[in-house]
Amino acid sequence: MQKTAIIIAGPTASGKTALSIKVARQFNTAVISADSRQCYKEISIGTAKPSPEELAAVPHYFINSHSIKEEVNAGLYEKLALQYAGEIFEKNDVAVVCGGTGLYIKAFTDGIDEMPAIPPGIRTALNEQYALHGIEWLQLQLQQRDPEFYAVAETQNPQRLIRALEVLEATGKSILEFRLATPVKRDFRIIKIGITLPKELLHANIHHRVDLMMEAGLQDEVKAVLPYREHNALRTVGYQEIFQYLDGNCSLEQAVTDIKTHTRQYAKRQLTWFRRDPDITWFDSRDHDQILSFIQSRLSE
Incomplete structure (x- = not known):
């Protein structure tokens, strides 16, 4: 068998x-x-x-x-x-x-x-925005800029949202494209x-x-x-x-x-x-x- x-x-x-x-x-x-x-x-x-x-x-x-x-x-x-x-x-x-x-x-x-390498500046900037505006800002950004990923994302997990935005900023592509x-x-x-x-x-x-x-x-x-x-x-x-x-x-x-x-x-x-x-x-x-x-x-x- x-x-x-x-x-x-x-x-x-x-x-x-x-x-x-x-x-x-x-x-x-x-x-x-x-x-x-x-x-x-x-x-x-x-x-x-x-x-x-x-x-x-x-x-x-x-x-x-x-x-x-x-x-x-x-x-x-x-x-x-x-x-x-x-x-x-x-x-x-x-x-x-x-x-x-x-x-x-x-x-x-x-x-x-393999996920793309992210320039450190992008991660720092996104973390600063998160610290200033909270998870709602991350959710809104992703909802507007990558609605397809947002539909399946862990929306209460800021780490996941920041990761998706990093990939978007660094490559211009949705994180889903790297997974498919x-x-x-x-x-x-x-x-x-x-x-x-x-x-x-x-x-x-x-x-x-x-x-x-x-x-x-x-x-x-x-x-x-x-x-x-x-x-x-x-x-x-x-x-x-x-x-x-x-x-x-x-x-x-x-x-x-x-x-x-x-x-x-x-x-x-x-x-x-x-x-x-x-x-x-x-x-x-x-x-x-x-x-x-x-x-x-x-x-x-």
């Missing part, structure tokens, strides 16, 4: 973890996470990491593998994920890759381009599955998950990583809002409301990103039997 990577993609709170474990158990294999934040040991609650029971159910790679003090990016992820897949393929014909970070999945399946080069041909087969839920149900899941995060101690987790607040992994939903509360800029209730709003917006952007990929076959995430029989039929082709 040809070696095969089964990709399980979809928005946050759609049920990817449960499905990936079920698929991995079915084929007696392991899961490689494709989440840009779950690799950090210090942040578990706000990243919705699989529970200790879920992690024990099947082997997992790229979860709790790095410290928040380290910089992890899509280029490094490509190298690591291919290495993990190689290890899995030594014993199994199938590997499961599961996550919601579209760029990481793309890096694994297609390879990732000729895909690398992998020496294994790839089956891509997308899962989602009806909008109302997905939103209800997101709200419930945020409430559970708060009950589990998200506020304390954020306090513990305050010294690293400028790290890219923390310039994101679930952490930025609690930082705002800790800085005295809003009430805790408002911070929680903002996390829910920004998570819904992020889920929408994830769907926009994944729906651009014609190779993804979509399912309702509750249809586990249908998904498993689809995988089985594809594997026997």
Whole structure:
């Protein structure tokens, strides 16, 4: 049987973890996470990491593998994920890759381009504008100058927005043009599955998950990583809002409301990103039997 990577993609709170474990158990294999934040040991609650029971159910790679003090990016992820897949393929014909970070999945399946070098002056100027005018200025600039990227961007992450504007300033091209080069041909087969839920149900899941995060101690987790607040992994939903509360800029209730709003917006952007990929076959995430029989039929082709 040809070696095969089964990709399980979809928005946050759609049920990817449960499905990936079920698929991995079915084929007696392991899961490689494709989440840009779950690799950090210090942040578990706000990243919705699989529970200790879920992690024990099947082997997992790229979860709790790095410290928040380290910089992890899509280029490094490509190298690591291919290495993990190689290890899995030594014993199994199938590997499961599961996550919601579209760029990481793309890096694994297609390879990732070297990004252009940015003259330091451009970065400095953009950081100064951000310091003066805040994230709203970055969002507006990108929305006006690169609407296509803005539609799929992590709009609450200033680091990502600055990066896209840097590339635009330095090259006159959208960052998307550097991500859409000729895909690398992998020496294994790839089956891509997308899962989602009806909008109302997905939103209800997101709200419930945020409430559970708060009950589990998200506020304390954020306090513990305050010294690293400028790290890219923390310039994101679930952490930025609690930082705002800790800085005295809003009430805790408002911070929680903002996390829910920004998570819904992020889920929408994830769907926009994944729906651009014609190779993804979509399912309702509750249809586990249908998904498993689809995988089985594809594997026997």
